[in-house]
Amino acid sequence: MSDYRIRIENLSKSFSPSIQAVKNATLNVKKGEVVLIIGPSGSGKSTLLRSVNRLEVATGGRIWIDDDEVTSPTIDIRKIREEVGMVFQSFNLFAHLRVIENITLGPRTVKKVKKEAAEKQARQLLKKVGLEDKEQAYPAQLSGGQQQRVAIARALAMEPKVMLFDEPTSALDPEMIKEVLDVMLDLAKDGMTMLVVSHEMGFARAAADTVVFMDGGEIIETGPPNILFSDPKEERTKKFLTHIL
């Protein structure tokens, strides 16, 4: 139909009548596009991201992934979630499972993949994120950066067509940020469609096709990173960028 992978149309989300986290946001993401969402805290960027796989239920507007409407009450949301990988700020690895079990849980439980096949795939993914020697470790035995790379591998194991990243490096020490961003850069190069909430300007310049600036629940400005960073149109964008650049 369209060459958009994600279409967000007039999305609104309010947690109570007085608190509106997202107001009328419209955003389209093409296949293979990497979109970075920036903005001050409380600007609704995480809420917008979490609406895409319906971890937050939108109160207004519609979202499609390809031709499936995420916001439709009749859709099988689990089918959508299979195709949308998500990486969290706090990693959220399953604490009671080893690294390899963390990665195989999704495919084995949801897609009913056989144990051997799932483990073979998991080892390939661990190699991709540079952690092939950690498959028997428990999450608590890994550094933050290693945990986040396992979390990315876990999401990739479902072979998603979209990856959502919710501040993937915000909980990391500076020296670990690079190892996670490198994995994300590889993913972007492989043509993964990615929606990323992050303030990593280096990543934005290297991998993002589009940067979206949000403030007060609204999308204020959208543009390619080099243009948005160097020549923002809106006053609020300028003000925010002076804080982080």
Added chain:
Amino acid sequence: MASVNSTKQKKKDKPPIAAVEATAHIAVTDGALIPNRSNARIFNSWRITFLLAALLLVILTIFNPAPFREIFFVTLKGVPVTFQVTVFAIMGSLVLGLLCGLGQVSQTRMWNLLSGVYVELIRGIPLLVQLIFIYYALGRFFQVEGIIAAIIALSICYGAYMGEIFRAGIQAVPKGQMEAAIALGLSRGQALRKVILPQTMKIILPAIGNEFIAMLKDSSLVSVIALRDILRRGREYISRTFLSLETMLIVALIYLIITLVLSRIVAMMEERFKNE
């Protein structure tokens, strides 16, 4: 009677691992003492109590066999009944507790209400009253044996407390675990089974151990409904011989030694989980 209290126990400077923190939130007020630093010494409260109890029992039965040895062997016959009731009632209460705990966190309104009412109801009535009531009710409508009635009654009562333990344990698992699981495409049920409950079990295992000890003590209440447990055997012996003080001393010592041994096991279990 045991209950979950949410007050934070004193914590030592241990690494802030989620599981350890969560364990500290679920402190059962009846049962084993919360281990503290003095437990590491050679003379700690547990060892002194255990030694005194064992010594007293040995001295009484060896050097004063006239009533005490007989009392000891008579009441000892009640131990299997006590354990039988305790073990089966714990298993029953675990099943009810799991259902009730899941109900407490469930989004199904009906289930949620049902388990809430169950907990309120059970917590508001003394165990002895419940026990006698359920015993007569079961006897009138179903004609069940005394021991089955006792097990069912204790299960129903403890199920409510166990439910609170399960609820606290489920809520102690970080919210992100459920989110990560459903983001992978798991259903809520699958996420509960594969992600939440395994972590819950680890958190609440010591609390369940403490419930077991509390149950063992509360099982003495079944003596009022003609079950020949430790206490009942003692009371029967008193009615024959009028040696009330001597008999109750032995009964108390037997209970004390059993619960001390069990509480040590629970404490060791807790220690092992902390170190993991």
